[in-house]
Amino acid sequence: MAKVEIRDLHKSFGDNEVLRGINCNIEAGEVVCIIGPSGSGKSTFLRCINCLEEPTSGTITVDGHVMDANSPDIDSYREDIGMVFQQFNLFPHLSVMDNITIAPTMRKKMDMAQATELGRKLLASVGLEEKADAFPRSLSGGQKQRVAIARALAMQPGLMLFDEPTSALDPEMVGEVLDVMRHLARDGMTMAIVTHEMGFAKSVADRVLFIDEGIIAEEGTPDQIFSNPQNPRTKSFLDKVLEA
Amino acid sequence: MSFFELLQESLPLLLQGLGLTLWLAFISLVIAMILGILASLAGLSKHAPLRALNSAFVAIIRGTPLLVQAYFIYFGITGVLGIRMSAFTAGVIALSLNAGGYLSEIFRGGIQAVDPGQNEAARSLGLSRGQTMRRIILPQAIRICIPSVVNQWCITIKDTSIICVIGLAELVRQGSQIIARTYRPFEVWIMVGVLFFIVIWLLTLLARIVERKVSLG
Numbered sequence: 001m002a003k004v005e006i007r008d009l010h011k012s013f014g015d016n017e018v019l020r021g022i023n024c025n026i027e028a029g030e031v032v033c034i035i036g037p038s039g040s041g042k043s044t045f046l047r048c049i050n051c052l053e054e055p056t057s058g059t060i061t062v063d064g065h066v067m068d069a070n071s072p073d074i075d076s077y078r079e080d081i082g083m084v085f086q087q088f089n090l091f092p093h094l095s096v097m098d099n100i101t102i103a104p105t106m107r108k109k110m111d112m113a114q115a116t117e118l119g120r121k122l123l124a125s126v127g128l129e130e131k132a133d134a135f136p137r138s139l140s141g142g143q144k145q146r147v148a149i150a151r152a153l154a155m156q157p158g159l160m161l162f163d164e165p166t167s168a169l170d171p172e173m174v175g176e177v178l179d180v181m182r183h184l185a186r187d188g189m190t191m192a193i194v195t196h197e198m199g200f201a202k203s204v205a206d207r208v209l210f211i212d213e214g215i216i217a218e219e220g221t222p223d224q225i226f227s228n229p230q231n232p233r234t235k236s237f238l239d240k241v242l243e244a
Numbered sequence: 245m246s247f248f249e250l251l252q253e254s255l256p257l258l259l260q261g262l263g264l265t266l267w268l269a270f271i272s273l274v275i276a277m278i279l280g281i282l283a284s285l286a287g288l289s290k291h292a293p294l295r296a297l298n299s300a301f302v303a304i305i306r307g308t309p310l311l312v313q314a315y316f317i318y319f320g321i322t323g324v325l326g327i328r329m330s331a332f333t334a335g336v337i338a339l340s341l342n343a344g345g346y347l348s349e350i351f352r353g354g355i356q357a358v359d360p361g362q363n364e365a366a367r368s369l370g371l372s373r374g375q376t377m378r379r380i381i382l383p384q385a386i387r388i389c390i391p392s393v394v395n396q397w398c399i400t401i402k403d404t405s406i407i408c409v410i411g412l413a414e415l416v417r418q419g420s421q422i423i424a425r426t427y428r429p430f431e432v433w434i435m436v437g438v439l440f441f442i443v444i445w446l447l448t449l450l451a452r453i454v455e456r457k458v459s460l461g
């Protein structure tokens with residue numbers, strides 16, 4: 001059984017069919033990068049995996065659990081799936097440390113001392129130990145995103161979803177966030193990453209999915225996709241982003 | 245009687261009235277805040293009957309004068325049900341329902357103004373709907389609402405004066421009784437106005453400080 005199994009996933013908003021039959025497995029420890037034109041359904045695809053969007057039809061299982069927004073256990077399934085957003089979505093009324101400890105203390109009944117200890121370790125791992133007591137508004141974009149990653153990791157998830165984690169960042173801060181993600185990948189985290197950072201995808205991904213108009217138009221190793229794309233749409237997409 | 249003598253004679257009674265006004269407003273607003281939060285949650289619920297209940301409540305409160313609401317509760321309801329109710333209780337019920345209706349709209353707007361990404365981030369961590377509402381959405385919504393909530397508090401403090409019609413000896417009623425004895429409406433209404441003004445001014449000052457303390461930058 002794969003970590004994530006997606007069968008014939010369809011998603012419509014009104015009569016706009018955004019996902020048109022996606023089939024895909026993600027194995028434990030695999031790093032999958034998802035690329036494709038804007039509006040092709042990449043975010044929707046990722047958000048269906050943890051049920052932030054409810055599929056119109058099709059099934060998604062994570063660790064064998066059927067992901068269904070109406071399942072009474074959906075909250076506990078989500079504990080095991082971290083998500084990192086383009087706009088960070090840190091909780092502005094909580095300090096950096098509280099952002100990280102809120103979920104483990106509320107969901108895992110971890111006591112405060114233990115959660116704070118975990119928070120310190122995670123902040124150290126993203127290079128922000130000294131920011132524990134700061135508030136999100138005082139951080140740079142790159143720092144915010146590293147805190148957001150630490151916050152997601154605090155639940156010790158088995159799967160991490162990233163939706164364009166560096167797209168809202170000034171160019172000089174992209175590297176620090178990608179470095180953190182590279183470390184995670186090296187430590188064996190299962191990751192699904194929507195990204196426009198082709199260099200990163202090339203070096204970190206085990207597999208690249210090219211999503212176009214709501215289907216996986218092509219998939220393969222980074223080598224296959226970037227050096228030898230078969231689908232003309234993949235080719236023209238890569239030409240456009242690589243010349244930019 | 246000089247102005248100073250008038251002041252000396254009136255002030256104790258006016259302060260007594262002010263005490264009742266503040267006590268009435270305080271109790272009513274505590275209840276109204278709780279009612280307002282619950283009603284706003286009903287208004288945002290995914291269950292249609294709860295939403296309908298909230299709309300009806302808000303429409304009735306908005307659509308009828310507080311004066312009528314107070315008369316209806318003190319004379320109408322007690323009459324039909326054959327129960328006895330003190331003017332103070334009736335005043336608290338009328339003011340809490342009235343302010344609760346307006347506050348529910350204020351809170352609903354505040355909750356809807358919180359970035360949807362906050363809800364998504366919290367739910368993606370595994371927090372339940374209720375946990376997300378209590379720990380993530382409401383604390384931010386309340387900050388957004390502070391100016392409008394304080395505005396409603398000011399209105400409710402002044403609306404206590406309407407409750408004098410059911411015979412509660414609050415500030416305005418004390419004022420008119422003094423006038424009935426002294427025939428000095430000009431000075432006494434100024435005193436009543438100044439007392440209201442000071443209270444509202446202090447409240448606004450306090451709200452500014454709180455707002456600055458909890459602002460999210």
Ligand SMILES: Nc1ncnc2c1ncn2[C@@H]1O[C@H](COP(=O)(O)OP(=O)(O)O)[C@@H](O)[C@H]1O
Binds near residue numbers: 016042
């Ligand atoms: N909540 C929503 N309601 C209506 N339409 C949506 C919603 N979310 C996304 N869409 C539409 O779905 C399409 C795909 O969006 P998205 O998955 O965000 O694409 P991508 O992430 O690849 O840029 C777009 O046309 C977008 O307008």
Ligand SMILES: [Mg+2]
Binds near residue numbers: 042043044164
């Ligand atoms: Mg997107």
